[in-house]
Amino acid sequence: MIPPAIYIYKNQTTSVEKSRAVLINPRSNYCTGENLTIQLDMFDYNGNRKNHGGDFFIARIYSPELGASASGKIEDFHSGIYHVHFTLFWVGKVKMSIRLLHPSEALPSLWKARNQGYGNVDFTGTFLNRTHEVTTNCSFQIQTEEKLCEYIDERDGEYFCCIKPDHVPCEAFSYMMSVNNKHSYLSHLEQTLIEGSNIGKEMKSPFESIDVLQCNKSGTLVKEKCITGMQNPFPSxxxxxxxxxxxxxxxxxxxxxxxxxxxxxxxxxxxxxxxxxxxxxxxxxxxxxxxxxxxxxxxxxxxxxxxxxxxxxxxxxxxxxxxxxxxxxxxxxxxxxxxxxxxxxxxxxxxxxxxxxxxxxxxxxxxxxxxxxxxxxxxxxxxxxxxxxxxxxxxxxxxxxxxxxxxxxxxxxxxxxxxxxxxxxxxxxxxxxxxxxxxxxxxxxxxxxxxxxxxxxxxxxxxxxxx
Incomplete structure (x- = not known):
């Protein structure tokens, strides 16, 4: 799932504005139960066609006046071309939205930042010492020469620790809080790819809406009651x-x-x-x-x-x-x-x-x-x-x-x-x-x-x- 994308400049990354969405086999109207497929051809900011996949999208169709909507399924051909598959579940005018959450070039950076360590969040533990409270740093991993209070579940392999306060037993650990710190595992260039303004950009739709009709006059399929143990497809x-x-x-x-x-x-x-x-x-x-x-x-x-x-x-x-x-x-x-x-x-x-x-x-x-x-x-x-x-x-x-x-x-x-x-x-x-x-x-x-x-x-x- 982690694309091997390498880039030097932001202009080499996926651009929603330069890319295009095309409706495959367009028709004047469609029938409920049919599939609708959109092809995405992705380009970078320089206007060059992308030659690898890995862009991270979310997609949906919707009819606001009907309170209707459904997710789409993304098919990645690993060549800069994607197909987005929708099933037309209801009758009416249907619109489409496809958003690029992250370009493929950002995903290795997110993966690296996530798996490099535990430095993204600071935990502060409070130990009670009679009428006084003593605070200290806690985490899943602490590099220190100081003595640690270690909290271990040997059966499940769970581990957490705090720097041990002076003159307070480890059993006095009572309260905690956390805060996101200013630490980052990413370079400045990598950070620019995941700025808020670059997340969730919407592709231009190839149509304003499509008309979906009830072509099949047969009765509604009777489905069994939802029970535990059922498989869960996507969309569900x-x-x-x-x-x-x-x-x-x-x-x-x-x-x-x-x-x-x-x-x-x-x-x-x-x-x-x-x-x-x-x-x-x-x-x-x-x-x-x-x-x-x-x-x-x-x-x-x-x-x-x-x-x-x-x-x-x-x-x-x-x-x-x-x-x-x-x-x-x-x-x-x-x-x-x-x-x-x-x-x-x-x-x-x-x-x-x-x-x-x-x-x-x-x-x-x-x-x-x-x-x-x-x-x-x-x-x-x-x-x-x-x-x-x-x-x-x-x-x-x-x-x-x-x-x-x-x-x-x-x-x-x-x-x-x-x-x-x-x-x-x-x-x-x-x-x-x-x-x-x-x-x-x-x-x-x-x-x-x-x-x-x-x-x-x-x-x-x-x-x-x-x-």
């Missing part, structure tokens, strides 16, 4: 009237509040991961009017969140995943367990539901850290399903986010590699997969925290898996 579905329609299965047509009321009664629901799952919990508790929060033992915004609904005999709990958790807010490390450790604490059962997501907080660090964490999570799910095969486990992928973020640390390219990795590692398990990557591209939700329409549709899939 499409939006219509702002409702998500999976390709391989069907979602209930009833109101989502009615679904939650009936489906969640008597359930223990554990969300494990980061704040995009905390959005789920917020949405559900706000729409179940009898649910109440209670939190007694956590300091900081990112503490464990619990909620009870006595009328429905329902309990929610959200826990962040273990290191790294990136926030300038102070949080308690005593309750900071990896997802595999959290899963191992549950007996499971037919009323237990575990939802996990791992992604955004790992983007600034070497991929080996993420790989180990996801593999450990899969191993924990396997152990859970052996002792309790009727437990429901749902995996939500990470989503795309703002183009304006610090790309060296948080680029969607880093996220895309993690997205593919997560799909691969969890395949073959009896889990439900929610393709937040696909959904947020289709919806054009360029935000770390997707809007309420995307969150509600993710929860619709979740309810289908567990009900």
């Amino acid at each position: 579905g499409y939006f219509l009237q702002k409702l998500w329609n999976p390709l391989l299965c069907s979602l209930p047509s009833t109101d989502i509040k009615e679904q939650m009321d009936k489906c969640l009664r008597g359930k223990l629901i554990f969300f494990m991961g980061e704040s995009t799952l905390r959005q789920w919990m917020t949405y559900m508790t706000e729409n179940l009017k009898t649910t109440r929060f209670f939190n007694l033992d956590e300091k900081g915004y990112h503490g464990t969140i619990r909620a009870l609904d006595i009328d429905r005999n329902l309990q929610f709990q959200w826990n962040r995943h273990g290191h790294p958790f990136l926030t300038e807010s102070v949080y308690n490390v005593k309750s900071l367990n990896t997802i595999s450790q959290q899963i191992d604490q549950h007996v499971g059962g037919p009323n237990t539901i575990i939802v996990i997501t791992i992604g955004h907080h790992f983007r600034p660090f070497p991929l080996a850290l993420f790989l180990r964490r996801v593999i450990n999570a899969r191993n924990a799910v396997e152990r859970l399903l052996i002792r309790s095969p009727d437990t429901k486990v749902i995996v939500k992928s990470e989503n795309i986010r703002e183009f304006s973020v610090d790309a060296e640390r948080l680029s969607d390219y880093n996220g895309y590699i993690q997205y593919l990795t997560t799909k691969h590692i969890f395949q073959g398990l009896n889990v439900g997969f929610i393709d937040a990557w696909d959904m947020t591209i289709a919806f054009a939700s360029y935000s770390l925290h997707p809007n309420i329409d995307v969150v509600a549709n993710q929860i619709r899939i979740f309810l289908s898996y567990i009900c």
Whole structure:
């Protein structure tokens, strides 16, 4: 996936303005279910045709008046030519958007910056010494002659450390925070390629819109209910009237509040991961009017969140995943367990539901850290399903986010590699997969925290898996 691109000047890199998109086999109108293919011919800023692939695109078709949209699939011929394949799912006037997130020349730099070390983020640990607090530097790797406090999970191969404060035991490590530092692994020339103004540029469309008709008069194909263990293609579905329609299965047509009321009664629901799952919990508790929060033992915004609904005999709990958790807010490390450790604490059962997501907080660090964490999570799910095969486990992928973020640390390219990795590692398990990557591209939700329409549709899939 990492193109062997070498360049000396920015003018030798991919230019959206010089490149062109061409509709293959154009027609006056199209039929639902047919494929639409766009050819991209990429040129550099000097107007020279590119002779290698590796440019990183996202693509979508959409009909704003219908609340309809779907992702496109990119085919790279490794010659500067790409085909973007769309499936026409709905009737109406359809528009197209193809964005170049990064030119191929930027990807080796992003890969190098990510995997060169742990210097992109500074962690500050707080040790409690009676009535005083002592702070020190922490990380996954510290080059120092000073004595270290080392926190090791030998079974899972997890490691974290802090420089040991004087006269304070390592067990006094209690709180932590992080901050992105000004450090960079990139040269000035490499940095210019990932500046915000160069990310997410849109290709000029070869058409204003195309007309899609309902040519086939046969009845609608009846699809089975979404169940755990299903394969997940790409694209995995499409939006219509702002409702998500999976390709391989069907979602209930009833109101989502009615679904939650009936489906969640008597359930223990554990969300494990980061704040995009905390959005789920917020949405559900706000729409179940009898649910109440209670939190007694956590300091900081990112503490464990619990909620009870006595009328429905329902309990929610959200826990962040273990290191790294990136926030300038102070949080308690005593309750900071990896997802595999959290899963191992549950007996499971037919009323237990575990939802996990791992992604955004790992983007600034070497991929080996993420790989180990996801593999450990899969191993924990396997152990859970052996002792309790009727437990429901749902995996939500990470989503795309703002183009304006610090790309060296948080680029969607880093996220895309993690997205593919997560799909691969969890395949073959009896889990439900929610393709937040696909959904947020289709919806054009360029935000770390997707809007309420995307969150509600993710929860619709979740309810289908567990009900």
